Amino acid sequence: MEVDRERAVAVAADVFRTRGIGDADAELTAEVLVSADARGKHSHGLLRLPRFVRGIEHGNVDPDGDIRVVAERGGAGTIDGGSRLGPVVASEAAVEAMDRADEYGIGTVGVRNSNHLGMLGYYTDRIRTEGYVGVAITNTEPAMPPYGGTEAILGTNPIAIGLPTDPAFNLDMSTSAVARGTVLYRQETGENLPEGAALGPDGEPTTDPASALDGTILPFGGAKGSGLTIAIEVLAGGLVGAAMGRDVTGTYHTEDPCTKGDLFVAIDPAAMGVPNFPDQASAFLRELKRSEPAAGVEEIRLPGERSIERDRTATVVEIEDDLWAEIARPADAV
Structure with missing residues (x-):
């Protein structure tokens, strides 16, 4: 409706x-x-x-939790979210990253002791519209095996990248073949999953969302997606003092304390010695969009442009x- x-x-x-x-x-x-x-x-x-x-x-x-910086040096810092709602903590971290980018050219802010933050690309979109390059990663409860495995040890760990360009570019993707939220949504709507996206609890391929939730979701791109997932697990989790792997809780089963971590990066393009970077990048993206589409494709779209x-x-x-x-x-x- x-x-x-x-x-x-x-x-x-x-x-x-x-x-x-x-x-x-x-x-x-x-x-x-x-x-x-x-x-x-x-x-x-x-x-x-x-x-x-x-x-x-x-x-x-904790509705009244204290969001505070608990470690910092130059452009880097770590925030303790005080167990506040995830979108509130993530928004504070994005602002902190931009503030540090103003002073140091780049701001890198880790987050621990927060909660599920919703759509990761919301925050890189906010960063990019303020004129910075934005990068964000987060880890989640185990739902995915490493490449070649069957045990759910890794999260469906998303990554988002926003560019201060026109047309808009705001990549927001999980490192699994489908996001766990998509599995939940398809369970809600009665739709099946694509082939090759998940294994059931018996370790066999499944397209049934309920079976996938009891089993495992597979990484996108085989070993490549698995490698990126592992990197995010360590950088968004271990590097910020949060949990990794099987120790991550509270992002899906929210009845449990949330132990995952986040990492936000804001880069001031002028600090790289390229003050006209937004114009150059925008021109390149427009060139991409003007390139010849494949048969059956109406137009070439950039990540996040339509959404x-x-x-x-x-x-x-x-x-x-x-x-x-x-x-x-x-x-x-x-």
């Missing part, structure tokens, strides 16, 4: 408020979730709201009927 965007944000924010979350945190987190729905990334939209609620109700979110335009213009969002009925009930019933 279609829901007025402002109403969707207001209802979601109310759900958070009635559970002790302050106005600013409630509204920001609601906007992050609805922005994902507006972009067509329903796997990270309001579908996640009931899981956020469970995390709050199990005491894994950002949807978000900019959307006044309504698509939400599954059952999900909206659950969310729009009196808040104490969600």
